[in-house]
Amino acid sequence: MTQRTSPGHRVRELTTAVSGGIGESPVRPDGTLKVRGEFAYSSDLWHEDMLWGATLRSPHPYARILAVDITEAVRMPGVYAVMTHEDVPGANIYGLEHADQPVLAVDVVRYQGEPVALVAADHPETAQRAAKRIRVEYEVLDPVTDMVAAAKGEGPALHPDGNVVRYLRIRKGEVEATADVMVVGEYEVGMQDQAFLGPESGLAVPAEDGGVDLYVATQWLHVDQRQVAHALGLPLEKVRLTLAGVGGAFGGREDLSMQVHACMLALRTGRPVKMVYNREESFFGHVHRHPAKIYYEHGATRDGDLVYVRAKIYLDGGAYASSTPAVVANAATLGAGPYKVDNVAIDCWGVYTNNPPCGAMRGFGAVQAAFGYESQMDRLAERLGMDPVEFRMRNAIAEGDTMPTGQRIDSPAPVAELLRRVRDLPLPPERRGRVDIRELPGGVSNTTHGEGVVRGVGYGVGIKNICFSEGFDDYSTARLRLQVIGGEPTAMIHTAAAEVGQGLVTVKQQIVRTELGVERVTVHPMDTSVGNGGSTSASRQTYVTGGAVRKACHTVRDRVLRMAAHRLGVPQEGLSLAGGKVVDARGAALADLAEVLGEEVVEATEEYRHRPTYRVDAERGQGDAHVQYGFAAHRAVVDVDVELGLVRVVQLDCAQDVGRAINPQAVLGQIHGGSAQGLGLAVMEEIQVVGGKVRNPSFTDYLIPTILDMPPMTVDVLELADPHAPYGLRGVGEPPTISSTPAIVAAIRAATGRALHRVPVRPEHITGT
Amino acid sequence: MRVTFTVNGERREADDVWEGESLLYVLRERLGLPGSKNACEQGECGSCTVYLDGVPVCSCLVAAGQAQDREVRTVEGLAEGEDRLDPVQEAFVEAGAVQCGFCTPGLLVAAHDLIARTGQPSDAEIREALAGNLCRCTGYEKIMEAVRLAAARRAETRGGSPEVGP
Numbered sequence: 001m002t003q004r005t006s007p008g009h010r011v012r013e014l015t016t017a018v019s020g021g022i023g024e025s026p027v028r029p030d031g032t033l034k035v036r037g038e039f040a041y042s043s044d045l046w047h048e049d050m051l052w053g054a055t056l057r058s059p060h061p062y063a064r065i066l067a068v069d070i071t072e073a074v075r076m077p078g079v080y081a082v083m084t085h086e087d088v089p090g091a092n093i094y095g096l097e098h099a100d101q102p103v104l105a106v107d108v109v110r111y112q113g114e115p116v117a118l119v120a121a122d123h124p125e126t127a128q129r130a131a132k133r134i135r136v137e138y139e140v141l142d143p144v145t146d147m148v149a150a151a152k153g154e155g156p157a158l159h160p161d162g163n164v165v166r167y168l169r170i171r172k173g174e175v176e177a178t179a180d181v182m183v184v185g186e187y188e189v190g191m192q193d194q195a196f197l198g199p200e201s202g203l204a205v206p207a208e209d210g211g212v213d214l215y216v217a218t219q220w221l222h223v224d225q226r227q228v229a230h231a232l233g234l235p236l237e238k239v240r241l242t243l244a245g246v247g248g249a250f251g252g253r254e255d256l257s258m259q260v261h262a263c264m265l266a267l268r269t270g271r272p273v274k275m276v277y278n279r280e281e282s283f284f285g286h287v288h289r290h291p292a293k294i295y296y297e298h299g300a301t302r303d304g305d306l307v308y309v310r311a312k313i314y315l316d317g318g319a320y321a322s323s324t325p326a327v328v329a330n331a332a333t334l335g336a337g338p339y340k341v342d343n344v345a346i347d348c349w350g351v352y353t354n355n356p357p358c359g360a361m362r363g364f365g366a367v368q369a370a371f372g373y374e375s376q377m378d379r380l381a382e383r384l385g386m387d388p389v390e391f392r393m394r395n396a397i398a399e400g401d402t403m404p405t406g407q408r409i410d411s412p413a414p415v416a417e418l419l420r421r422v423r424d425l426p427l428p429p430e431r432r433g434r435v436d437i438r439e440l441p442g443g444v445s446n447t448t449h450g451e452g453v454v455r456g457v458g459y460g461v462g463i464k465n466i467c468f469s470e471g472f473d474d475y476s477t478a479r480l481r482l483q484v485i486g487g488e489p490t491a492m493i494h495t496a497a498a499e500v501g502q503g504l505v506t507v508k509q510q511i512v513r514t515e516l517g518v519e520r521v522t523v524h525p526m527d528t529s530v531g532n533g534g535s536t537s538a539s540r541q542t543y544v545t546g547g548a549v550r551k552a553c554h555t556v557r558d559r560v561l562r563m564a565a566h567r568l569g570v571p572q573e574g575l576s577l578a579g580g581k582v583v584d585a586r587g588a589a590l591a592d593l594a595e596v597l598g599e600e601v602v603e604a605t606e607e608y609r610h611r612p613t614y615r616v617d618a619e620r621g622q623g624d625a626h627v628q629y630g631f632a633a634h635r636a637v638v639d640v641d642v643e644l645g646l647v648r649v650v651q652l653d654c655a656q657d658v659g660r661a662i663n664p665q666a667v668l669g670q671i672h673g674g675s676a677q678g679l680g681l682a683v684m685e686e687i688q689v690v691g692g693k694v695r696n697p698s699f700t701d702y703l704i705p706t707i708l709d710m711p712p713m714t715v716d717v718l719e720l721a722d723p724h725a726p727y728g729l730r731g732v733g734e735p736p737t738i739s740s741t742p743a744i745v746a747a748i749r750a751a752t753g754r755a756l757h758r759v760p761v762r763p764e765h766i767t768g769t
Numbered sequence: 770m771r772v773t774f775t776v777n778g779e780r781r782e783a784d785d786v787w788e789g790e791s792l793l794y795v796l797r798e799r800l801g802l803p804g805s806k807n808a809c810e811q812g813e814c815g816s817c818t819v820y821l822d823g824v825p826v827c828s829c830l831v832a833a834g835q836a837q838d839r840e841v842r843t844v845e846g847l848a849e850g851e852d853r854l855d856p857v858q859e860a861f862v863e864a865g866a867v868q869c870g871f872c873t874p875g876l877l878v879a880a881h882d883l884i885a886r887t888g889q890p891s892d893a894e895i896r897e898a899l900a901g902n903l904c905r906c907t908g909y910e911k912i913m914e915a916v917r918l919a920a921a922r923r924a925e926t927r928g929g930s931p932e933v934g935p
Contacts, residue, residue, distance in 0.1 A: 006801035031862035034870030035854060035877060037804015037844035044803035125789060197808040197816060197871040197905050247808070247871030248905050279809040438893050501869025501906050665865040665911075672908030673868065699813035699903065707909040708900045 061692025113284025198247015211238025458746025539731025645763025
């Protein structure tokens, strides 16, 4: 008998009743479901009578569409709908910052993989085969593929306003400054993929009111809702989104993928429609990290003080804008790195080409710049005959210093301290005698027994803005309900902030436990029936949604304490909640919280905003653009087989300031995982694009670090409170991705003596062959 | 076609299976067992790992028909009973080895098999055994910790058993 329902088919609320407030590491409320295989990821959803959607994509990076013929596809048995741009019910255009991307291509395709038509069928294979029967006649055009040429206005304009999405310049001090010693370098960063494991997927269910309910893996429910409703021509309230289980994100789910498509098919067929990309389609289904070409010139005094930084940074945004404008802002405003320097001239371009669209990925513009400036710092140190760590520490930015934008850093910035700490960690032992080949470059491929293997050590440090910048109205909403259930005070927390694996669900519970002194906390499914939670990006959710949860807790707590004061006939002043009791200023229990609450349901919804930020001015790029800065430093130890060009990272250590570790275990998880993605960019990860076409859209050819590639890590976490942030916390997720790449490349340089101006470093860069 | 095999100790049947369907697809879409995951569907990521006649395999690379009359054990069948977790599942939750969790089912089956085979594996053995399971969130540090923890606990329980006594 075929049984089709399972716990894993349905999004559920999560309840745990354990101790564990902020600063502790209670187990995740979704942990047990996840290890039992019962957690409902977006690709697991199932509905009676559901159909499967498929997408026909352009094989060409740039072409005119002359004709689309769906006749054969429509006739296939099992096919319920075939849709093209003519069937988009609302506006056939969307985008995160600029609406410039069609839901389905109209008369031109601008990248390989651009969606052209959709199919719904009763089996995923039928849907795929039907999509292949759609005949599209293309006139293939020469693609624009050179980002620097695009920035200079060469080649055909791909969009009405030309190919420059954003140009930003930063000017501080003297543009023409000179120095005793200068180094000039050109650097290149390849296109990295988020490579989250859970493919783009979701289930759209048509509703009786003519609207649609969409269960989907995303980073930002409300920005999806706005774009989907616009494309469907429906009012917001008829497009309801619920977060299904998310199998990782890392920036790649900030833009729409299958959201509108599944809804279109569901509304057309009147049946629930599930769409699940396979891995190859996933490579075409989301934006990637911007590849970059970067030109740096650094000047310093003979004593080793930085005098100036000049840079030209080019970022390839590919066919559509996505979040390119914000990536440009980061690369430019953070382009001098975490260093004190009085004279800065940075020019940064984000451009349109016919390469795959690029947008958000962990580190967001700061990653590309850091590879450049950290490479420069090593070269300057070498030129000056200084130790690379000493040279960095000497020039490290600190609280009270100003950024190239003129923004004063008004919370701890322990850059020198992080470098010192990571340098002083014990080094791994030298290799001696017979070594297990599993511990050598090449591993069980048995390419060496130690001959030709050279060890190197390198350092990197980076800076990242935390939260949204440049005047964006960045907020989150939390609804909190406190009541007695089964004799026990129970809090239910409801937000729309996306849990993508990082552990926000745990952090929300911890905040509630700390603020309300209850143990039993339920996390309501994340959906659009509560206010905007903002994006799960920019390392911002613990800060902003955490701030909203705390604020909602305070409102509820104040009401409960008022009730308690009234009931007990004591002044409210000095009362607080702890351990399920109302306690007085001396900590003496006055009443059970459950008794005080009785039948009452106390509920509050609060929005939290961080302090405002501002756009930088167009002339000199000056302004308080950012909310908070995060810093991390890495030390990498590598063994390099210099004959074969193989690298094994032996150890990767990190020191990071997190302000306050709300959940120390999750903080470590972020630092480990972020460092691993930086390792991937350093030595293996690149979407190879030739003539606008992706050559390696699979996990066979696009390599991410395995457990054999990732070395042991020692992590040193500092907690220097930021007085402006909830609990003093500092965003954690991105900084470790930024500094690990340059540290590893520096270590490879130290081992090989090679200049290495490009990441990922390939074997031929090391062997010179 | 009809495919019949044992899943987690229970005889199960799936009808109208298209010959091109994988064991993974039948488990997920026809038998209500979506625990095994579909991250790459080409045998590179290990997230779909299940036991097939006691041997861990990528269920995405097994044609459904190949499972006919055989025994399959998935992540849903690792724990003995509704309220209990296998020690390796427990260790993953406790150590923080689960973030997004999409790689977790496959890693659990692979780690379960490793510990069953070797008892207390060395770090090098753990890394080698789990090299076919990609994780994008954790950097693997907490996964190492979880496997060490599960193996140590298993050894402890075995250590307390009568046959070790004098």
